[in-house]
Amino acid sequence: MKKSHIRIVTLGALAAFAFAFSFLLPAAQEKPKLKFFISVDMEGISGIVHGDQTTPGTAEYAAGRKWMAQDVNAAVEGALEAGATEVVVNDSHGSMRNIDPDDLHPRAILISGSPKPLSMMQGIDASFAACLLIGYHAKAGTEDAILDHTISSSVVRAVRVNGAELPELGLNAAIAGYYGVPVVLVSGDTAVCRQAGEILGKDVVTVAVKEAYGRLAAKLVPMGEARRMIKAGVKDALTKLGRAKPFKIAPPYNFELGYHVSAQADMAAMLTEVKRVDARTVAFTADDFILGFRKLRALIALAPAR
Ligand SMILES: [Zn+2]
Numbered sequence: 508m509k510k511s512h513i514r515i516v517t518l519g520a521l522a523a524f525a526f527a528f529s530f531l532l533p534a535a536q537e538k539p540k541l542k543f544f545i546s547v548d549m550e551g552i553s554g555i556v557h558g559d560q561t562t563p564g565t566a567e568y569a570a571g572r573k574w575m576a577q578d579v580n581a582a583v584e585g586a587l588e589a590g591a592t593e594v595v596v597n598d599s600h601g602s603m604r605n606i607d608p609d610d611l612h613p614r615a616i617l618i619s620g621s622p623k624p625l626s627m628m629q630g631i632d633a634s635f636a637a638c639l640l641i642g643y644h645a646k647a648g649t650e651d652a653i654l655d656h657t658i659s660s661s662v663v664r665a666v667r668v669n670g671a672e673l674p675e676l677g678l679n680a681a682i683a684g685y686y687g688v689p690v691v692l693v694s695g696d697t698a699v700c701r702q703a704g705e706i707l708g709k710d711v712v713t714v715a716v717k718e719a720y721g722r723l724a725a726k727l728v729p730m731g732e733a734r735r736m737i738k739a740g741v742k743d744a745l746t747k748l749g750r751a752k753p754f755k756i757a758p759p760y761n762f763e764l765g766y767h768v769s770a771q772a773d774m775a776a777m778l779t780e781v782k783r784v785d786a787r788t789v790a791f792t793a794d795d796f797i798l799g800f801r802k803l804r805a806l807i808a809l810a811p812a813r
Contacts, residue, residue: 538592539592540592540593540634541590541591541592541593541636542591542592542593542594542595542634542635542636543586543589543591543593543594543595543635543636543637543638543639543745544594544595544597544628544630544631544635544637544638544639544683544688545579545582545583545586545594545595545596545597545615545638545639545640545641546597546599546627546628546638546639546640546641546679547575547578547579547582547596547597547598547599547600547606547640547641547642548599548600548627548640548641548642548643548644548675548695549561549571549572549575549600549601549605549642550600550642550643550644550653550654550656550695551641551642551643551644551653551694551695551696551699551716552571552574552575552578552641552642552716553574553577553578553716553717553727553728553730553733553734553737554570554571554574554717554727554730554733555571555574555642555653555654556653556717556719556723556724556725556727557654557723558654560574561600561601561605561654562601563601563602563605571605572605572606572607572610573610574730575600575605575606575642576606576607576610576611577730577734578641578642578694578716578733578734578737579596579606579611579612579615579641579642580610580611580612580615580734581734581735581737581738581741582639582641582692582694582737582738582741583596583611583612583614583615584612584738584741585737585738585739585740585741585742585745586639586741586742586745587614588738588742589741589742589745589746590745591745593616594612594614594615594616595615595616595618595630595635596611596615596616596617596618597618597623597627597628597629597630597631598617598618598619598620599626599627599628600642601621602620602621603619603620603621603623604619604620604621606619618630622808624801625682625797625800626804627675627679628679628682628683631682631683631686631688632686633686633687633688635683635686635688636688636745636748637688637689637690637691637744637745637748637751638680638683638688638689638690638691639690639691639692639693639741639744640676640679640680640690640692640693640694640703641692641694641737642694642695643674643675643676643693643694643695643699643703644656644674644675644695644696644698644699645674645695645696645698645699645701645702646665646672646673646674646675646702647660647663647664647665648664648665649674649698649702650698651697651698651718651719651720651721651722652696652698652699652719652722653695653696653698653717653719653722653723653725654722654723655698655722657673657674657675658675658804658807659807659808659810661767661812661813662766662767662771662807662810662813663764663765663766663767663807664765664766664767664787665763665764665765666678666762666763666764666765666803667761667762667763667765668681668756668760668761668762668763668799669756669757669760669761670761670763673706674699674702674706676690676693676699676702676703676706676707677702677706677707677754678800678803680706680707680754681754681755681756681796681800682796682797682800683753683754684753684754684755684756685755685796685797686753687753688753689748689751689752689753689754690707690711690754691710691711691712691744691745691748691751692711692712692713692714692740692741692744693707693711693712693713693714694713694714694715694716694737694740695714695715695716696715696716696717696718696719696725697715697717697718697719698719700713700714700715706754707754708752710750710751710752711744712740712741712743712744713740714733714736714737714740715728716728716733716736716737717733756796758794758795758796759792759793759794760792760793760794760795760796760799761790761791761792762790762791762792762793762799762802762803763784763788763789763790764788764789764790764803764806764807765787765788766787766788766789766810766813767787767813768787768813769786769787770811770813771787771810771811771813772786772787772788772789774809774810774811775789775806775809775810776789781806789806
């Protein structure tokens with residue numbers, strides 16, 4: 508009798524202590540933050556094989572933007588199952604107003620509209636644990652790749668950084684790497700998945716949702732299966748996060764921009780810090796990758812139409 512009374516008193520004291528302690532250290536009660544960043548382009552989305560499906564004002568665009576939301580929602584679900592406390596989705600195609608906010612997963616935060624200083628990577632910073640690239644496409648000039656291009660089909664023939672030609676996934680992975688964030692998954696066609704492996708290494712998870720026959724046709728993974736693969740791939744990539752390394756390119760940076768026509772390079776070469784490499788190619792250097800990327804974007808956006 509006496510012994511159990513002591514036990515009750517002891518338990519009561521412990522409970523009172525824990526209660527008081529919870530007020531002293533509120534942060535210890537909170538779930539640690541686990542933030543994931545998703546950049547979503549459109550050409551590599553499940554079902555998409557033609558520019559009509561990615562261009563506002565066409566009959567097929569409504570379907571394209573819905574497919575885009577469904578691929579990204581599958582990625583959001585995978586991220587939440589992997590323990591995400593916050594998922595930020597940056598709409599990264601064209602006007603960057605493709606995803607109808609009503610169609611996005613209710614737990615995800617949308618970044619919508621353009622232009623944005625970091626473009627397809629706007630919103631990323633060092634607080635994110637990982638980055639996912641959904642609906643991406645191969646670089647300009649890739650064979651058997653749906654809607655292959657680099658940033659702008661009408662302006663850019665190639666972008667090189669320190670001699671290596673990069674697709675958008677490489678430039679954007681380097682932006683993530685600048686903030687110490689690894690890109691752990693890329694989805695799109697088989698061609699962009701191959702390029703992701705070549706640039707980011709064997710640990711990046713790739714999800715191929717289609718295999719191209721040329722630039723405007725592909726064999727599609729059935730839509731439900733493609734979304735299931737994206738969700739499973741994201742969950743897999745985020746649960747083995749410890750192995751992932753940020754993609755970093757050593758400074759200084761030599762950016763080389765190959766235009767389609769010489770008139771575009773004529774205009775870029777007006778700037779004193781821009782060097783003319785050949786009729787269609789210009790180059791410039793930067794010590795900071797973000798500043799170099801911003802200059803690259805401006806030289807692309809301000810180029811005259813060919
Ligand atoms: Zn795009």
